[in-house]
Each structure stands twice: as structure tokens, then as C-alpha cells.
Amino acid sequence: MGRKKIELKTIECPKEKSIKYSKRKKGLLKKAEEMAVLCDSDIILLVFSPTSKPNLFYPHSRSF
Structure with a gap:
């Protein structure tokens, strides 16, 4: 099902x-x-909240 x-x-x-x-x-x-861990890739994720506040995410294992 x-x-x-x-x-x-x-x-x-x-x-x-x-x-x-x-x-x-x-x-x-x-x-x-x-995905960053499994593929050993660099990922940056930028998400905007409904109030237009941006949230930036990147894995702690790397520095940008």
C-alpha cells in the first residue's frame, strides 16, 4: 500500500x-x-521563512 x-x-x-x-x-x-556526508560534497542551503528571515545552513565539518 x-x-x-x-x-x-x-x-x-x-x-x-x-x-x-x-x-x-x-x-x-x-x-x-x-547528502553532504554521504556524497562528500559542499552544500549550502539558504531558506527564507514566511517572515522573509533568511536561514543559512552548511555542514559543520567544513568552513566557507
């Missing part, structure tokens, strides 16, 4: 949007870190 396809749509409630953003950001950062 597979998962059902989720319809993508904009989240209108600011509180709900903030919660979803923080959860998905954590998952995205984890995947970026895994």
Missing part, C-alpha cells in the same frame, strides 16, 4: 504556517547534511 497524494495549497493561518515551516525546515536541513 502506498501513500495518498497530498494536494499542495497555500496555508492561510499564520500560526499553522509557522509550525509547518519549522518542521519542514528541520527535515530539509537533515537531508542536506546527510
Whole structure:
């Protein structure tokens, strides 16, 4: 059994949007870190929050 396809749509409630953003950001950062380690590559991830605040991520093992 597979998962059902989720319809993508904009989240209108600011509180709900903030919660979803923080959860998905954590998952995205984890995947970026895994990719950097497994592929021995340089990855920089720049994510803008719903309030337009930028978040910059790069693995701790390297310096830029």
C-alpha cells in the first residue's frame, strides 16, 4: 500500500504556517547534511521563512 497524494495549497493561518515551516525546515536541513556526508560534497542551503528571515545552513565539518 502506498501513500495518498497530498494536494499542495497555500496555508492561510499564520500560526499553522509557522509550525509547518519549522518542521519542514528541520527535515530539509537533515537531508542536506546527510547528502553532504554521504556524497562528500559542499552544500549550502539558504531558506527564507514566511517572515522573509533568511536561514543559512552548511555542514559543520567544513568552513566557507
